[in-house]
Amino acid sequence: MRVTIKLFATLREGRFKVENWELPARASVKHVFERLGIKQEEIAIILVNGRDTQVEYELQEGDAISLFPPVGGG
Amino acid sequence: MKFSQEQMERYSRHIILNEVGVKGQIKLLESKVLIIGTGGLGAPAAMYLAAAGVGTIGLVDADTVELSNLQRQIIHSTKDVGKPKVISGKETINDMNPDVKVMTYHEWVSSANITDIIKDQDYDFIIDGTDNFPAKFLINDACVLLHKPFSHAGIIRFSGQTMTYVPGQGPCYRCVFLNPPAPDLVPSCKEAGVLGVMGGIMGTIQASEAIKYLLGIGDLLTGRLLVFEALDMEFRTVKLASRTNCVVCGENPTLKDLIDYEQRACEL
Numbered sequence: 001m002r003v004t005i006k007l008f009a010t011l012r013e014g015r016f017k018v019e020n021w022e023l024p025a026r027a028s029v030k031h032v033f034e035r036l037g038i039k040q041e042e043i044a045i046i047l048v049n050g051r052d053t054q055v056e057y058e059l060q061e062g063d064a065i066s067l068f069p070p071v072g073g074g
Numbered sequence: 075m076k077f078s079q080e081q082m083e084r085y086s087r088h089i090i091l092n093e094v095g096v097k098g099q100i101k102l103l104e105s106k107v108l109i110i111g112t113g114g115l116g117a118p119a120a121m122y123l124a125a126a127g128v129g130t131i132g133l134v135d136a137d138t139v140e141l142s143n144l145q146r147q148i149i150h151s152t153k154d155v156g157k158p159k160v161i162s163g164k165e166t167i168n169d170m171n172p173d174v175k176v177m178t179y180h181e182w183v184s185s186a187n188i189t190d191i192i193k194d195q196d197y198d199f200i201i202d203g204t205d206n207f208p209a210k211f212l213i214n215d216a217c218v219l220l221h222k223p224f225s226h227a228g229i230i231r232f233s234g235q236t237m238t239y240v241p242g243q244g245p246c247y248r249c250v251f252l253n254p255p256a257p258d259l260v261p262s263c264k265e266a267g268v269l270g271v272m273g274g275i276m277g278t279i280q281a282s283e284a285i286k287y288l289l290g291i292g293d294l295l296t297g298r299l300l301v302f303e304a305l306d307m308e309f310r311t312v313k314l315a316s317r318t319n320c321v322v323c324g325e326n327p328t329l330k331d332l333i334d335y336e337q338r339a340c341e342l
Binding site: 008009010013017039041042044045047052068069070071072073074 | 202210234254261
């Protein structure tokens with residue numbers, strides 16, 4: 001299935017802003033984290049199609065996943 | 075309270091706004107805002123609130139002005155290097171607007187002093203202008219426990235985020251971010267850098283939220299996280315929900331004592 005991955009703030013460092021990925025059926029958000037090399041604790045907010053989502057969520061064809069880290073500078 | 079001729083003129087562009095007027099301007103002059111951290115976020119927030127005529131402004135910071143601060147912390151000048159930031163900030167505000175009483179707290183916030191600092195002038199609104207997660211969680215927890223509204227913001231590199239907490243009107247910072255990330259997991263501005271204007275953009279949004287709250291106008295960033303990416307020049311709003319099981323603002327809160335989380339040595 002095809003999904004879109006959108007990264008924000010420091011998550012873009014050495015990665016990308018937006019990419020379209022081909023993922024195996026039944027892949028979860030956790031699968032995306034693993035492929036990105038991101039620890040779950042680095043993510044504050046997971047949105048799938050604009051909705052707040054948990055890491056166990058099983059992705060569907062066409063889903064857009066947006067990942068936001070906490071930003072703590074000042 | 076009666077306006078002098080000078081005040082009528084100074085605040086004329088506010089007074090002419092239906093949403094402010096004489097009544098609103100008096101409200102601002104009678105209001106008290108505490109700004110924790112007089113750095114990238116706190117400096118512009120403090121300056122706009124002072125210019126707006128917020129009558130009492132509290133500045134909290136234990137730091138002294140360094141040359142590397144001046145790229146973004148516009149309340150301080152080259153002549154202020156070496157001076158405590160709260161003193162430098164107070165001098166800038168005094169020069170800008172004599173209507174403003176400035177309270178200074180030359181210390182870092184901790185579980186031991188934050189409650190006393192907020193209660194010192196019974197501040198109406200708090201601005202989190204700090205540069206680290208332990209302080210951001212501490213400010214959230216203290217404000218929730220004291221039923222005080224506050225504006226959170228964070229900046230790094232070309233990115234920023236901000237949300238507003240008002241007691242009983244939506245999630246707190248902890249509902250969204252749960253716990254501080256492990257100290258080595260997320261970079262600080264010192265390590266990753268920050269575009270100078272990021273503090274200006276996000277800090278002035280925080281000042282706008284404070285003014286709107288004090289005047290009771292418009293819609294605040296409660297239940298919404300505003301995310302800004304300067305390289306894309308894009309703002310995005312993420313809806314946020316309260317957690318009924320939040321340890322500080324939930325239905326059965328278990329967090330009663332403030333926590334001093336571990337801080338990385340390089341940030342001290």
